[in-house]
Amino acid sequence: MHEMSLMESVREIVEQTASQHGARRVTAVRLQIGALATVEPEALRFCFDVVMQDGVAAGARLEIETVPGSGWCWDCGEAVAIAEGGAGCPGCGGYRLEVTGGGDMRVKDIDLGPEQESSTCA
Amino acid sequence: MCVTCGCSATSDAHGPGHDHDAHDHSHAADAVLPGARGFGVLRPTTTRTVSVEQDLLAKNDRYAATNRHRFEAAGVLALNLVSSPGSGKTTLLVETLKALAGLCPAAVVEGDQQTSLDADRIAATGAPVVQLNTGKGCHLDAHQVGHAAESLPLQRGGILFIENVGNLVCPAAFDLGEAHKVVVLSVTEGDDKPLKYPDMFRAADLCLITKSDLLPYVPFDVARATANAMRINPALECLTLSVMSGAGFDAWLAWLRREVAVRARMSGPLAVTDAGARA
Structure with a gap:
């Protein structure tokens, strides 16, 4: 369940960002998860509510955007799309592939506010 | 700091429509609540998206x-x-x-x-x-x-x-x-x-x-x-x-x-x- 550890990282990043912007509430968190990343988006969703509980992003909406996998086929000598981990080259069917994209997991952006308490302009 | 627009103005003459030295603009009137000592107390009513772009690892x-x-x-x-x-x-x-x-x-x-x-x-x-x-x-x-x-x-x-x-x-x-x-x-x-x-x-x-x-x-x-x-x-x-x-x-x-x-x-x-x- 390394998804729990990853979601703890999400919480840390979200809370830091909210604090930097003086926000006390986060209403949405958007993640970009590569199709070849070592994580299951569904498992992340499962962890989200539990990990965000009692924090600035409690009750926030989680949106997960999938980034397609890409790589370089050494046999075709060109950049190709890779559907999933372990899949062959869509051109030649070979496996001499080097993954170049779709392996990352990122917090893309978050929605802040509206504030639940009034703030003084001073 | 003004929490509505994020500017660093410290003026106490700060109503729904207001001027700062560097820029002029209005905040929505419905965002203003009565405040003490004549200050406008502002409550942001909209969400804003902040770019993060940080890797989980x-x-x-x-x-x-x-x-x-x-x-x-x-x-x-x-x-x-x-x-x-x-x-x-x-x-x-x-x-x-x-x-x-x-x-x-x-x-x-x-x-x-x-x-x-x-x-x-x-x-x-x-x-x-x-x-x-x-x-x-x-x-x-x-x-x-x-x-x-x-x-x-x-x-x-x-x-x-x-x-x-x-x-x-x-x-x-x-x-x-x-x-x-x-x-x-x-x-x-x-x-x-x-x-x-x-x-x-x-x-x-x-x-x-x-x-x-x-x-x-x-x-x-x-x-x-x-x-x-x-x-x-x-x-x-x-x-x-x-x-x-x-x-x-x-x-x-x-x-x-x-x-x-x-x-x-x-x-x-x-x-x-x-x-x-x-x-």
Whole structure:
């Protein structure tokens, strides 16, 4: 369940960002998860509510955007799309592939506010 | 600061429509609440999106980079041994440490959910060892390993073996600062494992197929396993060995010697090492 550890990282990043912007509430968190990343988006969703509980992003909406996998086929000598981990080259069917994209997991952006308490302009 | 527009104005004449020195604009009137002493108290009523663009593993990767720098500066070959539980990682390590004794200084970080049983086996060889218990955790992370390595002697031309938690999934994602991940696959597990758990075989640089003495008794095809592993990672090196019979063990030791030499050269002639002081 390394998804729990990853979601703890999400919480840390979200809370830091909210604090930097003086926000006390986060209403949405958007993640970009590569199709070849070592994580299951569904498992992340499962962890989200539990990990965000009692924090600035409690009750926030989680949106997960999938980034397609890409790589370089050494046999075709060109950049190709890779559907999933372990899949062959869509051109030649070979496996001499080097993954170049779709392996990352990122917090893309978050929605802040509206504030639940009034703030003084001073 | 004005929390509605984020500007740094400090004027107390700050109503729904207002001027700042640098810019003029209006805030929506419905965002203004009655405030004390004539101040307008503003409550933002809309959400705003803030770009973050941070990798989930960024924190671990920062610790890993620190570890890697430290290991490289010390001229130490750090290896992260990963596999499913029961592949024979600890037995392989014990025999490797015996073979290296007197020839190459080696230290070990042992990762398990619980107990110090593995560390006890390693300690019996005379090698310095630190046991990390991850509790509910399913993998070692770079922060834990960095602290564990602090209490181990890192000698130039030596090896730091990090035996990860037995788990063929999660440790693939966590860089510990190692020079190489070494994935251990025993012949009792099935030759299709690289296809079923591709992330680990993609992350590794060397695959050790262990327990080859059992090949006559199990339906495991070494050529097929190697082909499957290389289908996932064309650059993967594969070695087959048996700790029990000793078959193939020399090739593993030769691989270690080669990599130790590379790391020792990389550290340069003037590298500061931790050797001696705590050895």
